[in-house]
Amino acid sequence: MKNIITIGGSNSKNSINKILAEYTGSLLNNVQLSKIDLNDFELPLFSVDVENEQGFSEGLKKLNTIIDEADGFIISLAEHNGAYSVAFKNAFDWLSRIEGKVWRDKPMLLLATSPGERGGETALNIALGRFPYMGGNIIGSMSFPSFFENFKEDEITNAELKATHLKLVNKFQNAI
Numbered sequence: 001m002k003n004i005i006t007i008g009g010s011n012s013k014n015s016i017n018k019i020l021a022e023y024t025g026s027l028l029n030n031v032q033l034s035k036i037d038l039n040d041f042e043l044p045l046f047s048v049d050v051e052n053e054q055g056f057s058e059g060l061k062k063l064n065t066i067i068d069e070a071d072g073f074i075i076s077l078a079e080h081n082g083a084y085s086v087a088f089k090n091a092f093d094w095l096s097r098i099e100g101k102v103w104r105d106k107p108m109l110l111l112a113t114s115p116g117e118r119g120g121e122t123a124l125n126i127a128l129g130r131f132p133y134m135g136g137n138i139i140g141s142m143s144f145p146s147f148f149e150n151f152k153e154d155e156i157t158n159a160e161l162k163a164t165h166l167k168l169v170n171k172f173q174n175a176i
């Protein structure tokens, strides 16, 4: 059984990106889901000085091992001021110090959502441009607009978005 990691690219307790990533994972068949909450990994704020003085934290090593053991990723990025959230960027920077190919060429479904109409598209585009240089094997991507209007009671309520999302899920299922 494939081990698929879901990651909400945020440290909000009620992260809508975590919700979307986990919902997406729940639609896959015959997989074991490992649901990552970035709050569960102790990671200091990255700096080269902290790295030199303290090395890699236990939390970072744990996260890196989880990524190593994964068969694929479903990531949904939060957008803060047109970029990754600090929590995601911090984890990403730390992980890149252990292994430049952070995503190990494993299949990835890349999402982003926000309460706004653009659905985190700017952060998504940053990742689409960067992840391929970091071992990102992006099978499909989607920005999911106006989360609270289009996702209710654990379901995508907008028929068009639901169909687009399901196509992506099927494409990812075939890739893993």
Ligand SMILES: Cc1cc2nc3c(=O)[nH]c(=O)nc-3n(C[C@H](O)[C@H](O)[C@H](O)COP(=O)(O)O)c2cc1C
Pocket: 008, 009, 010, 011, 012, 014, 015, 016, 017, 018, 077, 078, 079, 080, 081, 082, 083, 113, 114, 115, 116, 118, 119, 120
């Ligand atoms: C500091 C800050 C900056 C934000 N900037 C953006 C933005 O650039 N674009 C956007 O669509 N939403 C923005 N938002 C709203 C977030 O999309 C919203 O808080 C969302 O819930 C974040 O995802 P999360 O729930 O997974 O943490 C911002 C929120 C904060 C707190």
